[in-house]
Amino acid sequence: MDELLAKHRKEQKDLQGRITQKKKSATKKTRKGVNDECERMQRDLTEQQQAEITNLNGDSVEAIESLEDLSLEDGAPTNGESNEDKTTQPAQDEPSPSPESEQPTARGKKPNRQKARLARRAAEQAAQAEAAAEEAANQTNYRGNEQEVMDAVFKKLGLREVEVTPDGHCLYSAIAKQLDESGVGLRPDPSRIILQPTTQSRIDTVASPQHDGYRAVRAVTADFIVEHKEDFEAFMEEPLDVYTRKIKLTAEWGGQLELQAIARAYGVDINVVQKDGRLEKIECGEMDSFEEEEKRKRVLWLAYYRHSYGLGEHYNALFEQK
Known part of the structure; x- marks a missing residue:
């Protein structure tokens, strides 16, 4: 038991x-x-x-x-009395029982x-x-609250959300989708960055920007940081070569430094809708050199989540409603 x-x-x-x-x-x-x-x-x-x-x-x-219900009065006779004596001989000097008293008294069951x-x-x-x-x-429903806030912002800004696989590549996958759809492309302007041969090979061998385009964006990001290390190295908690190797060859998550490098390498502005509805802008600093139509296609949108996905922080791609 x-x-x-x-x-x-x-x-x-x-x-x-x-x-x-x-x-x-x-x-x-x-x-x-x-x-x-x-x-x-x-x-x-x-x-x-x-x-x-x-x-x-x-x-x-x-x-x-059943054992607890057994009556002690049903036991064996005592003092030499037979069962017959017990049941047939009335006690002396005792009044005859009344009909009511002849009814057996129910014994309560023991608990x-x-x-x-x-x-x-x-x-x-x-x-x-x-x-x-x-x-x-x-408890506070962080996931539900976050999604409600994000949906309200998307509606207000006229944006539609495109789901990106929630893994360590989500930032780069979301960027690759938008670079491809906007026409900017995965290969940055040579005047902005000198690509390493391995990076050029990665760009050339992308089968589908929608699925493995993140490989190209990762390599371009790492090359740009190496080429402009004076702008990034002070913010790193590990050596430059270790940091950039993780960007290029692993599923390490991307953040602010990577967004800055992407914006400058590709000449795009990146707007990030935050979990609380705020809008964070990462600018390339060169938009004035573009025509209006070119400026518009060089604005990328991301949705940044903290609670809605099991792995933690996550980016989805956002596009203007057509």
């Missing part, structure tokens, strides 16, 4: 954790469905555990109750301690699950 109860406690604890996670990730639209699902999960687990307890104890509990313990534990587990569910419901 102790083993079974220990198993039940672990199942309840695991369920509470799952319920908490589900309610954290729920949005306003899905909250009712999530709450209903959590209640069903709790109900199913409780019924399953009660059935397991019944299967384990059913016969033995009945036997205990079953094992059943009481199980019921108490089940009640405690149910209370813990309810407390966990209430705590989860009262």
Whole structure:
């Protein structure tokens, strides 16, 4: 029995954790469905555990109750009396019993301690699950709130969002999609940056800018930082060669330094919609040299998330509505 109860406690604890996670990730639209699902999960687990307890104890509990119901007055005769003497000889000087007194007196059942313990534990587990569910419901829904804010900004600015695979390449993939669609292209103007042969090879071997274009953007970013190390090196926490090698050859996440290098290498301005609705601008500083139409296509848009994706920080591409 102790083993079974220990198993039940672990199942309840695991369920509470799952319920908490589900309610954290729920949005306003899905909250009712999530709450209903959590209640069903709790109900199913409780019924399953009660059935397991019944299967384990059913016969033995009945036997205990039967033993407890036995009357001590049904025992063997004493003082040399036979059963017949006990049942047929009336006691002397005692009045004859009235019809009412002849009715047998029902003995109350003794409380079953094992059943009481199980019921108490089940009640405690149910209370813990309810407390966990209430705590989860009262927590701030960061994911839902973030998406609501972002959607409102997209609508106000007339932007549509294009999902990018949530991995370490998301920043570079989002940039590659926009460089390709805008016509700027993955190969930067030679007057802005001298590309290394390996970088030129990466650009030439891109099969699809929409899928592996990030390889070219990573290489261009690394080359630009190396070529202008005096502008970037002071902000690095590791040697320049180590830092740029990670950009070019690994899935290391990109951030502010990389955005600055991309803007300057490709001659584009990058607008980043933040999780709280703010707009951050990274400028290349050379827009005045372009015609109006060229200026417009050289403005790239990114959506920056903190809570909506399982891996953490994430960038999606944004395009003007057509």
